[in-house]
Amino acid sequence: MTWADFWALIATLDGEATLESCQRLAEVLSRRSVPDIIGFAERHAEALYRLDQEKFGTLPVVDLTARDGRPFPQSSDVFLYTRCAVVAAGQAVWESVFFDVDKFAPYTSSECDGEWLLYVPDKAYELATGREWNRLTRYSFESYSNKDGWPDLPA
Template sequence: MTWADFWALMATLNGEATHANCRRLAEELSRRSVPDIIGFAERHAEALHRLDQEKFGTLPVADMTARDGSPFPQSADGFLYARCAVVAAGQAVWESVFSDVDKFAPYTSTEYDGEWLLYVPEEAYELATGEEWDRSTRYCFESYSNRDGWPHLRD
């Protein structure tokens, strides 16, 4: 799947990874070929992996503070869901955060939760084939897995 095809499919989310929007995207994707579904999963994983960088992951949660008033750090899951929200927001937003970290910051808010986007490839595959999704992607999208994005975590 090309990046253009991936971003065109992402545009069906209207900028938000709500449950209903992600279900609609999975249904749309399920009408495509299995290689397209796999290609979507690969692009999705790569988009998330590329956002897995220290400059984004160390931002505090936008709308929370600790009891003492200090910034509240993102959890690993919260950071993953924030990255999903950025991808769901579309190509222009995704591209813009790389040159301006402040554009990523709002997506750390508890108002944004892109978790539903994680399930789109497997849901589409299951709708298309009736079988369970059982494959890994080339890129790991789990938080802190991008060694280039987190240089001090390198072995």
């Protein structure tokens, strides 16, 4: 799947990874070939992997503070869901955050949660084949897996 195809499919989310929009995307994707579903999963994992960088992951959650008033850090799960929200917002947003970290910050809000986007490839595969998919992708989308993005993390 080309990046253009991937972003065209992401555009069906209308900027947000809600349960409804992700179900709709999974249904659209399930009508494509299994190689396209796999290709979507690969592009999605790579898009998340590229966002897996210290400059994004160390940003605090914008609308939460700790009891003592300090900024509230993103957990690994929150960071993953935030990256999904950035991808769901579309190609222009995804590309812009690499040039301006401040454009990533609003997606750390507790109001922004892109978790549903994680399940789209698996749901599409299941709809298309009637089977569950134990997938592996070239890139890991898990937080802190991009060693180049987190150069100070121990190996």
